Amino acid sequence: MYARTWVRVRSIYGEPLWLVVGIAFPLFTTFGLGFLYRSSGVGALAGFAVLGGIAVSFWSNVVWSMATQFYWDKQEGIFELYLVSPAPVSAILVGMSIGGFVGTAPSALLVGVVGWQVFGSAVTPSWALVATGFVLTIVALYSLGMLLASVYLAYGRQAESLNDSVMQTVSMFSGAYFPSVGSGSPFPVSLQLVVSLIPLTIGMDVLRKAVFSPLTSAFPTVYEDLAILAVLCVVFFVLAQWAIGRMRERGRKKGTLVVRQG
Amino acid sequence: MLRPLFASIWMGWQREIGWGNPVVAILARSVAPAAGALTAEIVYWFGASAAGLFDPGRLAYVVVGASLYGQVALYAYVPTSAISEGKNSYVFPQVFMTPSSSIPYLTGRCVASFLESVPVVVISVAVCALVSSEFFHATLPLIVSPLSVVLFVTAMALIFPSALGLGYLLGSYAIFASKFEWAVPSYIAGTLMILSEALYPASVLPWPLSTIALSLPFTYFMRASRDVLLYGSLSRYVTDAGVAFLLGMPLLVLGLLAFRAGENRGRMKGFIDRKSM
Numbered sequence: 001m002y003a004r005t006w007v008r009v010r011s012i013y014g015e016p017l018w019l020v021v022g023i024a025f026p027l028f029t030t031f032g033l034g035f036l037y038r039s040s041g042v043g044a045l046a047g048f049a050v051l052g053g054i055a056v057s058f059w060s061n062v063v064w065s066m067a068t069q070f071y072w073d074k075q076e077g078i079f080e081l082y083l084v085s086p087a088p089v090s091a092i093l094v095g096m097s098i099g100g101f102v103g104t105a106p107s108a109l110l111v112g113v114v115g116w117q118v119f120g121s122a123v124t125p126s127w128a129l130v131a132t133g134f135v136l137t138i139v140a141l142y143s144l145g146m147l148l149a150s151v152y153l154a155y156g157r158q159a160e161s162l163n164d165s166v167m168q169t170v171s172m173f174s175g176a177y178f179p180s181v182g183s184g185s186p187f188p189v190s191l192q193l194v195v196s197l198i199p200l201t202i203g204m205d206v207l208r209k210a211v212f213s214p215l216t217s218a219f220p221t222v223y224e225d226l227a228i229l230a231v232l233c234v235v236f237f238v239l240a241q242w243a244i245g246r247m248r249e250r251g252r253k254k255g256t257l258v259v260r261q262g
Numbered sequence: 263m264l265r266p267l268f269a270s271i272w273m274g275w276q277r278e279i280g281w282g283n284p285v286v287a288i289l290a291r292s293v294a295p296a297a298g299a300l301t302a303e304i305v306y307w308f309g310a311s312a313a314g315l316f317d318p319g320r321l322a323y324v325v326v327g328a329s330l331y332g333q334v335a336l337y338a339y340v341p342t343s344a345i346s347e348g349k350n351s352y353v354f355p356q357v358f359m360t361p362s363s364s365i366p367y368l369t370g371r372c373v374a375s376f377l378e379s380v381p382v383v384v385i386s387v388a389v390c391a392l393v394s395s396e397f398f399h400a401t402l403p404l405i406v407s408p409l410s411v412v413l414f415v416t417a418m419a420l421i422f423p424s425a426l427g428l429g430y431l432l433g434s435y436a437i438f439a440s441k442f443e444w445a446v447p448s449y450i451a452g453t454l455m456i457l458s459e460a461l462y463p464a465s466v467l468p469w470p471l472s473t474i475a476l477s478l479p480f481t482y483f484m485r486a487s488r489d490v491l492l493y494g495s496l497s498r499y500v501t502d503a504g505v506a507f508l509l510g511m512p513l514l515v516l517g518l519l520a521f522r523a524g525e526n527r528g529r530m531k532g533f534i535d536r537k538s539m
Contacts, residue, residue, distance in 0.1 A: 021445040028452020032461055033305050036324070039462035040306050041313030049305070165290070168297035177301060178308040186304050186397045 001087075001095035008065075008099025022107040025060060026053040030115045033177050038119070047121025050112060051207055052177035057108035058141055059176070059200055061100045063167045066145030069096060070153040079153075089244050093149060097142035121212075129210035129222055136229040137203025143236035144199055150243035154250065174200035181205055182220060199232045263366060270370020271377075274340070278378050291378065292385040295332045299386045300393060302328035302461055307398050321394060322402040322492055327460035327484050329386035333379035334458075334480060335451035338425040340375045341368040341433030341521075346443040349536065358534055364525060365518070368433055372426050380415060405494050413490040417503050421483035424510030430517030434524030438533050459484045479509035 012018045030053030034046040073079040082092055171177075173195045179185050180201055181192045195201045206225040220228075279287045306324045310316040344367070348354025357367045391402045428450070436443050454460060457467070457475040464475035475481050486502035489495045528534035 017442055021442050024445055024448040024452060028448065028455060032452070032455040033302065035456070035466050036302060036305050036461045037309045039466040040309035040320075041315040042309045045309050045312065165293035165297070168294040168301075172297040172301045172304075178305050184308060184312075186307060188397075 001091040001098070003087075004092045004095030005099040005102070008096055009102050012099075012103030018103070019106055019110070022057065022061070022104060023110055026057045026107070026111050027114065029053060029056065029177075030111055031118065034115065034119045043119070044121055046119035047116075047123060047212055048208060049177050050115030050119060050121065051211060052171075052204065053111040053115055054108045055137070055200060055204055055207070056171055056176050057104055057111055058101070058138060059171065059174075060167065061104040062141050062145035062148075063163055063170075065100050066093075066096060066142065067148035067152050068163060070149045074153060083248075089248070090146070090241055093146040093240070093244070097145060100145075101138060101142065123211050124213050125211045126213070129226075130207065132226060133203065133206035133210050133222075133229070136226065136233055137199060137206065140199030140203065140229055140233045140236055143233060143240050146240035147236055147243050150240070150247040154247055170198060170200065174198045175204055176200060179205065179208065196228065197232075199229065199236065202229045202232065266360075266362065266366040267370045267373075270367045271373045272370075274344075274371040274374025275377065278374060288378070288381050289385070292382045292389075295329065295382055296386040296389045298332055299325060299328035299390050303390050303394065306461075307394075316400075318394075318400040319403055319492065321398070321400060322404055323488060324461055325387060325390040325394070325402060326404075326488055326491055327458075329383050329390065330484060330487060331454040331458055331460035331480070332451050333383050334421060334425050334483070335447055335454055336379055337372050337375035337422075338428040338432065338450050339447040340372045341429040342436040342443050342446050344368055344371045345433055345436040346439070355534070358525070358529070363522065365430075365521065368429065368521075369426065372422075372429055376418070376422055376425075380418065383418075404491055406491075410490045410494070413496075413499060413503075414487055417483060417486040417490070417499070417506070420486075420503050420507040421479060421510060423514040424479040424483075424506070427510060427513035427515070427517035430514075430521040434517075434520040437524045437528040440536060454480055457481070477509070479506045479513065482506035482509065 030049050033052070034049040037043065037046040037049055070079060073082070082089060173187075173191075174180060175185070175195070180187060180195055182205065185192055187195065202225050205220070206222055206229060209222040209225070278291070302324050303321065306321055307316065310320065345354055345364075348357065354364070357364050387404070391404065394400050394402050432446055432450075436446075457464075457471060458478055458480040459475060464472045464481065466472075467475055482502045483506040486499050486506055489499035489502055525534070
């Protein structure tokens with residue numbers, strides 16, 4: 001786990017351009033949607049766009065550097081090394097998650113600092129709730145990334161080609177930039193229940209409530225959100241472990257575990 | 263000149279759409295742009311409703327711009343993608359070893375992407391209109407008639423030289439770059455989203471961004487599209503589409519010169535077939 005973390009951290013911090021590359025999508029989207037909030041008459045809500053930009057930095061890392069990583073590793077012949085090493089695959093995935101988080105943190109921080117400088121949104125943070133919500137959101141998101149890594153490995157190119165669609169669609173449904181659950185949501189209740197299964201949805205709801213409490217809805221309460229998020233962390237982590245086992249078993253039976261796709 | 267151009271258009275179409283059923287491929291291509299446009303639509307709805315200033319006309323303004331900017335960015339990125347991907351797949355070396363320049367090849371690939379983008383924009387606007395009607399109970403005041411559609415597609419064609427010029431400029435960079443070319447579309451799309459009046463008028467931006475926005479051909483393309491789809495103003499359309507086209511010409515010439523220079527230097531120095539990471 002430590003070894004995989006170290007490789008990922010080194011690969012990101014050893015190439016300063018990664019910071020520039022990683023910040024592009026969330027920063028531009030933050031600016032665009034922040035100015036849209038401002039032009040729509042409520043400049044105070046521009047902070048939602050900034051918060052969304054921070055979360056999307058991590059979501060982007062989960063999609064592009066967690067979900068697809070094993071597939072790319074297989075294509076480049078590294079995945080065999082993981083399989084023959086005595087380390088459990090789950091430890092490698094956890095190491096990848098920690099490294100990905102540490103590598104993404106500067107980009108996310110930069111989005112937050114620049115965003116708040118430009119839009120100057122008033123915040124009323126409850127730091128304990130912010131910290132708890134943030135940690136649980138990150139754990140749930142990277143657990144989902146571990147689960148997706150197995151799915152992408154099993155389905156290869158078909159899954160990889162869906163990456164861009166998954167990235168944008170989940171960002172939209174999870175309400176990274178606007179509330180998608182609760183009283184401010186544009187979605188019907190049935191859809192809100194479905195999108196609540198995405199950790200980013202509940203995570204964003206917690207963070208918005210913890211940072212901008214006067215601007216957010218009262219239901220569900222922040223503590224209810226935290227409880228749901230904690231459950232999602234456990235569920236996705238367990239599912240990820242199960243999927244890794246299934247992926248190995250299926251790959252061994254079919255002989256496709258290390259077969260590269262053209 | 264025309265034969266390689268048509269061959270490249272066909273090749274680009276096969277790469278983007280020909281991997282499966284064309285309808286499924288177009289629908290699959292439309293998911294991400296439609297989701298992006300919906301995000302902007304909902305952000306406007308949420309913000310304007312909170313302020314008590316919701317206006318369906320303004321919602322349509324956001325929908326049209328949000329559906330368009332990503333597509334312009336998409337075909338501006340094609341030369342970069344064709345070069346970096348082509349280096350890795352050995353397609354690009356086969357193009358540049360021909361006696362002519364790679365320009366007809368890249369132009370053809372851009373045209374294929376442009377052809378693909380027209381239905382994607384239509385689908386994106388249609389999805390946003392449906393969501394607006396179902397969820398916000400607001401009908402987008404879009405003017406959809408044969409004339410407005412023809413003028414809108416003409417506006418898309420008139421901005422094509424600008425996107426092509428930008429594409430050549432980025433393509434000249436891609437000849438020498440060995441990593442991170444895949445990040446280029448985020449930068450183009452992001453810049454267009456902020457500066458081209460895609461989501462809000464340029465007056466919202468602080469100086470000097472507002473001035474830069476008014477000097478971009480893409481800003482006038484957005485205006486021309488809205489002139490026909492929202493305001494029904496032919497006179498404003500002619501002016502805005504004309505300005506978009508005229509501002510795009512220097513960009514196209516600059517892009518062609520930069521690409522020609524880059525290609526020659528790339529051939530001499532051996533960069534042209536160096537694989538990217």
